[in-house]
Amino acid sequence: MLVFIDESGDPGFKVSKGSSPAFVLALVAFSDRAVSLEVQAAIDAVSKQLRVFPEFKFSKSRPEIRDAFFDAVLPFDFCIRAIAVQKERIQSGYLRSNKEAFYSFFVKSMLKFDNGLLKDARIVIDGSGERVFKQELSSYLRRHTEKGAIRSVRFSDSRNDRLVQLADMCTGAIARSYRDNRDDADRWRQMIKAKIEDVWDFR
Template identity: 30%
Template sequence: MFAYIDDSGDSGFKYNRGSTRYVVIAACIFDTIEDITHTWQLIETARCEEQNGEFFHRYDREFKYNKTHPKLKDVFFDRMKSANYHVRVIIADKTKIRSKNLLSKPKLLKSYMIRQLFTHTFGAVRECVLYIDGQDTRAFSIPDTDYLMNIVNKICPGTLRKVNFVDSKTNPMIQLADMTAGAIHAKLETGNPKALAHFNTFAYRTDKPLGTYWMFTDD
């Protein structure tokens, strides 16, 4: 089992200075390497334009929901319809957080949410190799690859087999997680109907047991 994780939204609580209300963590879960390979190929086709039955490479940049052209987002999520993966999502409405520890140390919020996402799988996620964008480790407050694996496996032994840091610029699966988290965040934060349409293309992937759509509270 393999998981690729990314986020959307910030962990700050200074709403009058631009902090977002919601923060979203999304993990795209794959059962096999073959499923990853197929999805990777589908993402590459989203970079291309078809003319007379031939595909021409058109888009070289990283897929990021907040930076990708709206029409290309439509193409991306349309291509993903034939991929085989599950989506685990945890969402925090920060206006409802009451934990003094999280309120005083907001940088801990995302790592706490990731931990919750992988310690509440009820046995569905086992021996999983987890991939995280190496550029996000500071935002996630994850100092090294052993930290998250140890803390998750201490609570739920056998959940994670390995944690790897990768470069999102060269890893389309991390980009898939970004596009997933970004669509959900835009749907919640702005009510954008396009974001809702994008979410609806993969909403069924959040079905349990391997998927989840968790509106997290710290009550």
């Protein structure tokens, strides 16, 4: 199994100074590696067709780009799970003051409560952060998930990884649905609805 993870928003709590009010993590999972390669090819093709370089990012894409991207990938077999965090509900002082702990806790929570999805999974996370943090997160995830759920954890630069870009686009679509100040807030979440197994609204 292949699993790709990305986030939308940030782990900061200074909303009045620009931090996002919500934080969303999502994973995209493939049970068949051959299908993942087909999706990469489909994304490559739509990238060339629309002249989108070097990568697809939901936050930087026009509506018609988002539409074309999802139209290209939806015929393939993959699933999406996500966790959405309204930061105002977080009471833990530790999570509010430690960005790395906040991020690690919610990645772990999403993977741990996976409803039996993960089996010998190769986890790929959008690559950011210091090397030591990446090593610590990898160890942390193995300690806090079911035995046999995770085979490996690695980090990948989204500019060079079409399936991390897929995770970004799906995460962005779900995150946007929480922005009630937008008329089209739910538009792209509805597009990918059939692929979404669960969105956990953390409380």
